[in-house]
Amino acid sequence: MKSFLLSTALAALIATPAAAGKAFISNERGNTITVVNTDTWEVETEFFAGNRPRGITTSPDGSIIYVCASDDNLVRVFDANTYEELPSLPSGPDPELFILEPSGKRLYIANEDDNLVTVVDTETRTVLAEVPVGVEPEGMGMSPDAKFVVNTSETTNMAHFISTEDYKIKHNILVDQRPRYAHYTADGTRLFVTSEIGGTVSVMDIAEDGSPTVVGKISFEVAGVQPEWLQPVGARVTADGSRLFVALGPANRVAVIDAQSLEVLDYILVGQRVWQLDFTPDEKYLLTTNGNSNDITVIDVEKEQAIKSIQVGQQPWGVVTID
Amino acid sequence: MHRLHRSLVAALAIIVTAGSAWAIDVKAAVLRVDYPTLLPISRYDLPPEDLGFAGAALADEDNGTTGGFLGHTYETRTVAVPPEEADAAMAQILADGIRLVVVQARMEDLLRLTDQAAEAGALVFNARAPDVALRDDACRANLLHTAPSHGMKADAVAQFAVWKKWTEWFLIAGSNPADVALAEAYRKAARKFGAEIVEDRTFEDTGGSRRTDSGHVMVQRQLPAFTQDTDDHHVVIAADETDYFARYLSYHLWTPRPVMGSGGLVPTSFHGAHEAYGATQYQTRFEALTGRYAKPEDYNVWLALRVVGEAVTRANTAEPDGVRDYAISDAFELAAFKGQKVTFRDWNGQLRQPILLYDGVITVSVSPQDGFLHQSSPLDTMGLDRPESSCTAFD
Numbered sequence: 232m233k234s235f236l237l238s239t240a241l242a243a244l245i246a247t248p249a250a251a252g253k254a255f256i257s258n259e260r261g262n263t264i265t266v267v268n269t270d271t272w273e274v275e276t277e278f279f280a281g282n283r284p285r286g287i288t289t290s291p292d293g294s295i296i297y298v299c300a301s302d303d304n305l306v307r308v309f310d311a312n313t314y315e316e317l318p319s320l321p322s323g324p325d326p327e328l329f330i331l332e333p334s335g336k337r338l339y340i341a342n343e344d345d346n347l348v349t350v351v352d353t354e355t356r357t358v359l360a361e362v363p364v365g366v367e368p369e370g371m372g373m374s375p376d377a378k379f380v381v382n383t384s385e386t387t388n389m390a391h392f393i394s395t396e397d398y399k400i401k402h403n404i405l406v407d408q409r410p411r412y413a414h415y416t417a418d419g420t421r422l423f424v425t426s427e428i429g430g431t432v433s434v435m436d437i438a439e440d441g442s443p444t445v446v447g448k449i450s451f452e453v454a455g456v457q458p459e460w461l462q463p464v465g466a467r468v469t470a471d472g473s474r475l476f477v478a479l480g481p482a483n484r485v486a487v488i489d490a491q492s493l494e495v496l497d498y499i500l501v502g503q504r505v506w507q508l509d510f511t512p513d514e515k516y517l518l519t520t521n522g523n524s525n526d527i528t529v530i531d532v533e534k535e536q537a538i539k540s541i542q543v544g545q546q547p548w549g550v551v552t553i554d
Numbered sequence: 555m556h557r558l559h560r561s562l563v564a565a566l567a568i569i570v571t572a573g574s575a576w577a578i579d580v581k582a583a584v585l586r587v588d589y590p591t592l593l594p595i596s597r598y599d600l601p602p603e604d605l606g607f608a609g610a611a612l613a614d615e616d617n618g619t620t621g622g623f624l625g626h627t628y629e630t631r632t633v634a635v636p637p638e639e640a641d642a643a644m645a646q647i648l649a650d651g652i653r654l655v656v657v658q659a660r661m662e663d664l665l666r667l668t669d670q671a672a673e674a675g676a677l678v679f680n681a682r683a684p685d686v687a688l689r690d691d692a693c694r695a696n697l698l699h700t701a702p703s704h705g706m707k708a709d710a711v712a713q714f715a716v717w718k719k720w721t722e723w724f725l726i727a728g729s730n731p732a733d734v735a736l737a738e739a740y741r742k743a744a745r746k747f748g749a750e751i752v753e754d755r756t757f758e759d760t761g762g763s764r765r766t767d768s769g770h771v772m773v774q775r776q777l778p779a780f781t782q783d784t785d786d787h788h789v790v791i792a793a794d795e796t797d798y799f800a801r802y803l804s805y806h807l808w809t810p811r812p813v814m815g816s817g818g819l820v821p822t823s824f825h826g827a828h829e830a831y832g833a834t835q836y837q838t839r840f841e842a843l844t845g846r847y848a849k850p851e852d853y854n855v856w857l858a859l860r861v862v863g864e865a866v867t868r869a870n871t872a873e874p875d876g877v878r879d880y881a882i883s884d885a886f887e888l889a890a891f892k893g894q895k896v897t898f899r900d901w902n903g904q905l906r907q908p909i910l911l912y913d914g915v916i917t918v919s920v921s922p923q924d925g926f927l928h929q930s931s932p933l934d935t936m937g938l939d940r941p942e943s944s945c946t947a948f949d
Contacts, residue, residue: 325838344838346619365623366616367835385832386889387620388867403623405867408889409832428889457932459894481893 252511253311254518254552255296256527257284258544264298265543266314269511269518269552272529277544278314281307285548286328286371290353291335293512293553297353299326299340306340306351311553320356323349328412328549330371330380332395339380339393341368348382348391350398360398364391372413372422379441383410383424390424390433392443404443406433411464412507416472416490423475423490425463432463432477434493447493449477456482465507469514469532476517476530478505485519485528487535499537501528509550520547577625580617580654580872582862583647584610584681584855585667586634587659595801598914601849606658606681607632608844609852613859615843617866626866630859637663641670648674653874656858658682658851665692672696677874679858682851684795686739689902689938693945696874698881698903700823700857701850704739706937707821710909710921711791711814712743713935717923720788724753724811726781726803727793733759737793740815747926752785757799773799777806784809792816818913821921824853824891825912830920833891857890857905864888882948893920899934902945906933 252269257280264280264287267273281300288297289311296309299322306320306329322329325344332339337359340349348368350360365387372381380393383406390413392402407429414423415437422435422443431450435443451461462480468490469475475488481504487497502521510517510532517530521540527547529539586606594600602608610630617628631652635643640659644667647655653676657664661683668678672694680688680699689703715721723744727737744751757780777799781790790807792815794800800817812818826837826847840848861881866872869880880886882903887895892908899906911919922932934940 343835344842363622366619366839367832384620385835386616387623388889389620389623391623400623408887408895428895429887430895459932 252552252554254509254511254527254550255287255289255311256520256543256547257287257298257549259283259285259522259546259548261545263544264296264309264314265547267527267541267543269516272539272541274541274543276314278309280309281305286326286341287549287551288329288331289551289553290331291333296551297329297331297338298549299329301325301327301343306338318356320351320353321349321358322351323347323358323361327369328371330373332373332377333375334377337395339371339373339382341371341382343367343369346384348380348393362393362398362400364393364400365389370410370412370424372415374415374437374441375417375419381413381415381422381424383413385409385411385427388426390422390435390443392441401441402443404433404435404445407431407448412466414466414468416468417470418472421468421472421490423466423468423477425466425477427462427464427480430458430461430463432466432475432488449488449493449495451479451482451486451495451498453482453484453498456484464505465519467508467510467517469510474532474535476508478508478519480504480506483521485517485530497535499530499535501530501537502526502540506547507549509552511552512554518550518552520550522546522548576870578627578866578870578872580621580626580628580862580866581631581652582610582628582654582656582859583631583633583652584656584658585640585643585647586632587637587640587657587663588634589637589660592798594797599797602846604844605849606656606851606855607634608840608846609848609854609856610656610859612840612843612852613856613863615839616856617859617863620863620867624867628859628863640667644670648676653677654862654872654877655679656681656855658855661685661688661692664688664697665694668694668697675874677878679861681854681858685735686938689904689943689945691944693902693943693947695947696878698858698861698878698898698905700854700861700905702821702823702907702909703904703937704736705742706904707909708736708739708743708815709746709936710821710911711819712740712747712749713921713923713926714819714911714919715789715791715814716747716749717925720812721749722752722785722787722789723749724781724784724787724790725751725755725793726790726800727754727756728796728798728800729756729758730796732795733793736795736816740791740793751791752787755780757794759796759798773802773806777802778808781806782808787811789814790818792818814911819918820912820914821909822912823850823907823909824848825850825910825917827912827915828891828910828917830917831891831893836891857888857896860888860890861886861905894933897931899937899940899943901940901948902938902943903948904937906931906937908933909936
């Protein structure tokens with residue numbers, strides 16, 4: 232604890248302005264988005280984001296913020312500079328998480344209560360397709376070539392590989408209990424799927440045609456923490472594919488993993504019930520949402536150390552950053 | 555809507571996974587024995603007609619959606635009978651080729667039905683009977699328990715009381731055999747976790763204190779008198795399986811103290827207000843399907859059929875032995891909206907699971923409590939641990 236405080240103090244002293252940017256944090260219980268300046272790490276503002284905001288993302292140019300307003304059954308849209316609310320998008324019932332394709336055109340939304348993935352056109356604001364998936368769809372990942380969307384279903388315990396061409400499921404892969412999140416490496420050759428209750432991360436190699444092969448499973452172990460509380464949720468992998476960071480929920484830690492050898496290298500202590508993660512665009516920092524301590528933790532990616540925590544709204548859930 | 559999606563999924567699955575998995579048509583049954591009972595103290599506790607069956611319907615939907623991707627289908631028959639027709643109902647289920655049966659019955663009937671099922675090689679899930687003996691010397695090799703035992707529930711309450719440092723208990727037990735058995739579980743829990751029962755009394759069931767026009771008037775005079783002249787205590791523990799007095803205790807005690815057990819803070823496997831650990835999704839699915847709140851019996855039945863679903867999905871078997879062997883193996887795990895995976899004890903077939911402590915409105919706490927450690931699983935601090943159980947059917 233002492234060294235954590237010390238490093239926080241040191242970091243504050245030596246902090247040099249990186250690229251000025253902003254982080255948007257959805258606060259599930261506070262019904263708000265908190266905006267944090269990622270240069271000064273000051274909270275800039277907090278604004279109403281709809282009821283039960285969870286998944287949050289940005290348009291490719293960083294000008295628009297999309298958020299799943301789960302209890303409003305729609306996707307709310309905000310201007311990233313003025314925070315003015317723009318016309319909403321239809322989402323299907325209880326949207327939880329979504330992923331925007333790199334072009335920014337189609338948004339793929341997991342409808343947790345209705346066993347569906349809804350595909351929405353962000354320009355015409357219309358529903359293009361509804362894809363039936365397993366029970367309690369949640370995690371959404373997209374291959375970098377945008378050919379596949381991967382949805383994880385929490386009670387069916389599968390990763391469903393949906394073709395973005397015809398919206399048909401091409402592959403179903405069983406993973407451990409309660410899969411929460413799916414994330415590809417930047418080169419698209421690997422996919423990580425976290426299983427919260429199973430306590431594991433399933434690792435799949437992705438062939439040229441997009442088909443997956445399970446090649447390994449990552450487990451976690453922290454001295455003094457009951458194995459039951461090591462619950463993988465959010466995940467991010469560095470652009471060079473070397474490091475995988477996994478949020479471990481009630482274990483209050485982020486695991487640092489060699490994304491090639493799959494060896495767990497370290498555990499970084501963060502806030503309570505760490506949920507989702509996002510890098511700053513320069514990948515210098517990794518931000519974690521900590522649902523039970525109502526704060527975010529800033530991790531120095533190179534040093535693999537927590538350097539700061541910032542109080543945000545009630546029960547922070549998701550985070551997205553822009554330049 | 556759900557049904558439409560399911561058939562769509564099924565259609566897709568045939569295209570996608572054709573040839574990659576064995577199609578299994580899973581047939582199961584839920585047999586519920588309805589006993590003649592008096593009215594519960596609270597109208598809220600009136601059993602719905604589809605008690606337990608609603609959990610089966612949800613399980614069929616959940617399993618069926620998953621099965622759609624693998625070519626598996628799930629169909630569960632539900633049967634409710636009076637006690638005298640239970641044996642015939644089980645015989646019919648077995649005669650129709652069903653070998654996976656969830657039973658909601660009292661211990662004596664459950665044991666007889668289980669033995670009847672064993673002769674046909676069928677596997678039984680206990681979704682109701684809390685008797686410790688079923689997990690002890692009366693255990694059966696073809697009987698798995700998704701319902702928690704009296705021991706697990708009493709230990710859950712005891713841990714919370716000890717965590718609160720409420721270690722001096724006033725135990726009030728009912729006089730019926732089921733109440734006496736429950737009281738014994740609380741006495742054992744007190745010894746196990748270092749609480750002291752400073753006062754141990756039996757409140758006789760004279761048939762007078764149930765919900766009637768004048769019931770509360772009687773109770774308001776009886777209970778204070780009954781609970782006076784006690785040693786100092788921190789908490790009142792009620793053992794009232796029959797449900798005739800515990801619900802009245804909280805505001806009718808001589809000495810004002812919190813009540814736990816059969817009244818006040820109640821240990822349960824599930825309740826309709828439980829939201830943590832993603833349970834909101836279970837509740838919304840359940841309510842959309844059934845039009846009412848989930849009861850523990852629904853959850854226990856749902857769990858049993860989800861166990862079957864996991865065996866089919868992961869081990870590709872719906873054979874009774876295959877399901878049983880997979881369920882009690884190290885490979886088995888199930889997410890059950892309680893914050894950690896649930897698994898089976900391979901020494902007596904009991905599903906180890908967290909126990910919710912419920913005040914009638916919210917989840918107040920979840921046991922096991924912090925600091926109660928165990929060499930293999932903190933969940934095994936509740937109920938009969940391996941060395942304590944004399945069950946040999948699983949050896």
